[in-house]
Amino acid sequence: MTDTVHSDSAPPNGALPGTGDENVTGDEKMWTARVRRAAMRTLPPDKLLPDRQPSYVASWIYVFGVLTIAALVVIIASGVVLTWKGPSWWHVSKVGLFFNSIHLWSVELFFFFMVIHLWGKFFMAAWRGRRRATWVTGVVCFVVSIGAAFTGYISQQNFDSQWIATQAKDGLNSVGIGAFFNVLNFGQMLLWHVLLLPAVVIAFVGLHILLVRRRGVVHPFPARARPARHRITGAATVPDEALPSSEIETVLHKDPEPVR
Amino acid sequence: MNDSELVPGKSSLEVAAALPDDAEWSGPTIRYDLLKEVVIAVVVVALLAVGLAVLFSSPDDSPTTIRQWSTADPGDFLTTAVAELDGTSDVATYGPPYNSTAGAAQKIGPVSLQQIAGVRVPINTAQDFVLTPLAQQAQTTPRLQTALARFGAAPSGEQGTWETNYSKVLGKGAKTGQGAFAVPHANDGPVPTMFASLLAMADSGALDASLTSSTSFYGTDYTKPLLFLADGSFLADRAQTQHLSGDQWGMMNETGSYPGQAWLWLYTMWYQVSPFNTSVNADALVWGVMALLTLLLLLVPFIPGVRDIPRLVPVYRLIWRDHYRRLQSNKAGGTNHP
Numbered sequence: 225m226t227d228t229v230h231s232d233s234a235p236p237n238g239a240l241p242g243t244g245d246e247n248v249t250g251d252e253k254m255w256t257a258r259v260r261r262a263a264m265r266t267l268p269p270d271k272l273l274p275d276r277q278p279s280y281v282a283s284w285i286y287v288f289g290v291l292t293i294a295a296l297v298v299i300i301a302s303g304v305v306l307t308w309k310g311p312s313w314w315h316v317s318k319v320g321l322f323f324n325s326i327h328l329w330s331v332e333l334f335f336f337f338m339v340i341h342l343w344g345k346f347f348m349a350a351w352r353g354r355r356r357a358t359w360v361t362g363v364v365c366f367v368v369s370i371g372a373a374f375t376g377y378i379s380q381q382n383f384d385s386q387w388i389a390t391q392a393k394d395g396l397n398s399v400g401i402g403a404f405f406n407v408l409n410f411g412q413m414l415l416w417h418v419l420l421l422p423a424v425v426i427a428f429v430g431l432h433i434l435l436v437r438r439r440g441v442v443h444p445f446p447a448r449a450r451p452a453r454h455r456i457t458g459a460a461t462v463p464d465e466a467l468p469s470s471e472i473e474t475v476l477h478k479d480p481e482p483v484r
Numbered sequence: 485m486n487d488s489e490l491v492p493g494k495s496s497l498e499v500a501a502a503l504p505d506d507a508e509w510s511g512p513t514i515r516y517d518l519l520k521e522v523v524i525a526v527v528v529v530a531l532l533a534v535g536l537a538v539l540f541s542s543p544d545d546s547p548t549t550i551r552q553w554s555t556a557d558p559g560d561f562l563t564t565a566v567a568e569l570d571g572t573s574d575v576a577t578y579g580p581p582y583n584s585t586a587g588a589a590q591k592i593g594p595v596s597l598q599q600i601a602g603v604r605v606p607i608n609t610a611q612d613f614v615l616t617p618l619a620q621q622a623q624t625t626p627r628l629q630t631a632l633a634r635f636g637a638a639p640s641g642e643q644g645t646w647e648t649n650y651s652k653v654l655g656k657g658a659k660t661g662q663g664a665f666a667v668p669h670a671n672d673g674p675v676p677t678m679f680a681s682l683l684a685m686a687d688s689g690a691l692d693a694s695l696t697s698s699t700s701f702y703g704t705d706y707t708k709p710l711l712f713l714a715d716g717s718f719l720a721d722r723a724q725t726q727h728l729s730g731d732q733w734g735m736m737n738e739t740g741s742y743p744g745q746a747w748l749w750l751y752t753m754w755y756q757v758s759p760f761n762t763s764v765n766a767d768a769l770v771w772g773v774m775a776l777l778t779l780l781l782l783l784v785p786f787i788p789g790v791r792d793i794p795r796l797v798p799v800y801r802l803i804w805r806d807h808y809r810r811l812q813s814n815k816a817g818g819t820n821h822p
């Protein structure tokens with residue numbers, strides 16, 4: 225901003241330096257400032273990129289979300305190579321076929337990891353504690369990914385794409401989708417496959433992960449499974465055989481060893 | 485330090501474990517390097533994908549052309565082409581989005597979304613698959629030009645008679661050499677001349693080209709040649725031998741023994757079972773069922789009963805078994821290390 229000059233050393237209104245509020249009065253009303261404050265409030269850096277996780281986050285099941293991201297990265301990277309050379313390249317080049325194979329197998333891995341992730345989250349009821357939007361965005365990722373893979377199959381310009389497209393048209397036509405989304409139109413399918421659907425997948429994966437970071441990883445069910453909604457107060461569950469007070473210190477400081 | 489951790493006689497783990505689901509975790513934590521985990525995962529998955537690519541490659545069977553179809557099975561090609569001309573083929577009677585055949589659109593109960601969406605990809609099989617390509621060819625073939633003029637000038641009743649008579653003798657026809665298919669004489673007017681030309685076009689590859697690029701120099705839309713191919717039995721026979729037909733769980737499979745789109749198993753399953761495998765509205769009904777199931781999956785956290793399943797089926801005890809063990813030993817007065 226050029227119309228207001230302020231000194232670094234004397235923030236007006238005594239705001240904390242670095243919070244974005246040290247500028248002259250009125251600055252905090254700017255759209256940019258509001259968005260920054262909202263972002264800082266919902267996802268402060270140590271929530272966005274934490275270096276510690278609750279002690280229960282030590283199960284192989286947690287790896288599958290990250291493996292799904294990793295497969296998506298490999299899908300995009302191999303897809304970029306195929307895009308770079310254009311759609312006819314991989315049919316005539318050995319190197320092209322190799323990259324097409326990587327693209328195909330990373331998609332198979334992607335769905336394999338995602339389905340395990342989905343079932344894992346289901347059995348953890350990972351939508352508890354205001355995490356329902358995380359589940360919902362996950363399902364959107366799943367559904368849109370199926371569309372993205374499907375358009376990939378029909379953009380192959382080979383017998384598989386001819387057959388899949390001519391078979392799939394009836395289902396899509398029967399509910400009116402085929403009128404706008406013509407699986408026999410290669411140009412339309414290729415563009416949906418390389419631009420529109422990946423953009424939606426990436427956007428929802430991003431949102432999904434930000435939601436996970438915002439809420440933190442869902443707690444385990446209470447030890448003796450109580451109804452999910454049941455709120456338990458600390459005092460009400462103090463066990464009879466209370467620990468000696470020295471024990472509290474031990475527990476507070478003797479966290480389990482880091483997993484890696 | 486959170487107040488809740490200082491409940492007398494309780495470990496921070498016990499206190500935190502008893503907090504409501506939407507509380508911040510105040511119990512013990514472990515070191516967890518998220519970004520390192522992501523980088524390692526990308527490397528591992530990349531290596532896995534490269535390994536699978538090296539071992540299994542990927543299928544790429546070249547596409548079926550109309551030329552292959554007409555040379556391999558001219559009888560089937562001509563039978564299909566006649567059905568396109570007389571308006572009895574599957575595509576000619578398909579209904580929306582290709583044409584407006586009455587009663588052809590599928591319904592879910594009383595509602596036909598297919599009908600509502602309307603004719604958005606108009607296809608006139610007689611014009612698009614037969615007459616327009618022939619008109620192009622006629623520019624250099626006077627005999628065909630005469631035949632087309634005669635056909636076009638005839639009343640539609642007479643056209644129909646010629647087409648029917650030609651179809652009847654077509655079954656007795658035989659391939660007599662490359663690009664030649666002899667059909668017995670009948671009262672079929674200019675129709676044999678027209679189809680002899682269409683077969684010649686198809687055998688030379690000119691029909692493939694004509695169907696893709698009839699509107700412009702560049703072509704990216706294969707609706708016409710694919711619909712024409714799909715009306716014949718050549719493409720379907722090739723799929724049948726590759727185990728790709730609808731009643732063979734076709735769409736989710738790929739040529740060869742690749743896993744294909746295994747995630748479509750539920751969608752494909754419905755087509756194998758009653759009432760979907762016999763209903764004329766099968767496609768719409770299967771889509772309806774899948775839309776409903778997808779909505780259910782989306783709404784799992786909101787549906788009483790469904791959202792309680794994970795609490796009742798204690799898979800979570802396995803997932804968090806270390807946590808529960810630690811909690812147990814805390815309660816029993818032990819430490820974090822059982």
Ligand code: HEM
Pocket residue numbers: 285286287288289290292293296338341342345350351355358359361362363365366369429432433436440441442
């Ligand atoms: C493109 C696909 C997906 C990607 C890349 C992805 C990625 C992730 C990652 C990295 C996490 C955090 C780590 C973890 O708990 O595993 C996560 C959490 C979660 N995911 Fe997904 N996910 C995807 C699809 C899904 C699907 C299909 C569902 C369920 C229908 C789902 C539901 C959840 C839930 C509920 C959480 C929160 C877990 C918690 O709080 O403990 N995700 N996802």
